[in-house]
Amino acid sequence: MHALTILDRILSLIHREQPEFQPLDEVLAKAKALQEALRSHDGPAAHPEANPLAQGRHPLAELLTLVDGYEDLDNDLWLLLKHAAAENFGESLAMSAARGKLCSSPTRLNTDHSSGDHRNGQKPALVHTTFTDGETNSTA
Numbered sequence: 001m002h003a004l005t006i007l008d009r010i011l012s013l014i015h016r017e018q019p020e021f022q023p024l025d026e027v028l029a030k031a032k033a034l035q036e037a038l039r040s041h042d043g044p045a046a047h048p049e050a051n052p053l054a055q056g057r058h059p060l061a062e063l064l065t066l067v068d069g070y071e072d073l074d075n076d077l078w079l080l081l082k083h084a085a086a087e088n089f090g091e092s093l094a095m096s097a098a099r100g101k102l103c104s105s106p107t108r109l110n111t112d113h114s115s116g117d118h119r120n121g122q123k124p125a126l127v128h129t130t131f132t133d134g135e136t137n138s139t140a
Contacts, residue, residue: 006054007053010031011028013102013105014102024096059088062081063093082095
């Protein structure tokens with residue numbers, strides 16, 4: 001399930017300079033709770049947050065897009081994602097993500113649901129983000 005892969009990647013995030021970064025710890029707690037909810041969901045339809053997460057329209061997926069693409073995003077998308085991260089997770093986390101201070105730790109990455117490309121040290125697959133204006137952007 002693509003939503004679980006995104007959550008695994010969120011749960012692998014670390015701060016490059018601050019091992020104990022409280023704003024990131026809060027995000028990791030939210031991601032862990034959502035991961036557990038998705039895994040335990042047994043309804044006939046998908047969990048309500050699964051599709052937005054898999055499609056890049058969930059705040060956690062948008063944060064991951066900012067973390068992964070902080071150097072490559074165009075200015076408008078970078079600014080949009082930074083503001084969304086600040087609104088959802090606080091200014092301190094948004095600035096750290098936007099400035100490249102957050103990254104994946106191979107030792108924290110859960111390989112059970114991660115893509116093979118990422119495990120082999122290559123860039124992760126594109127994350128497609130659709131915003132409310134209907135525009136779709138692809139980022140690595």
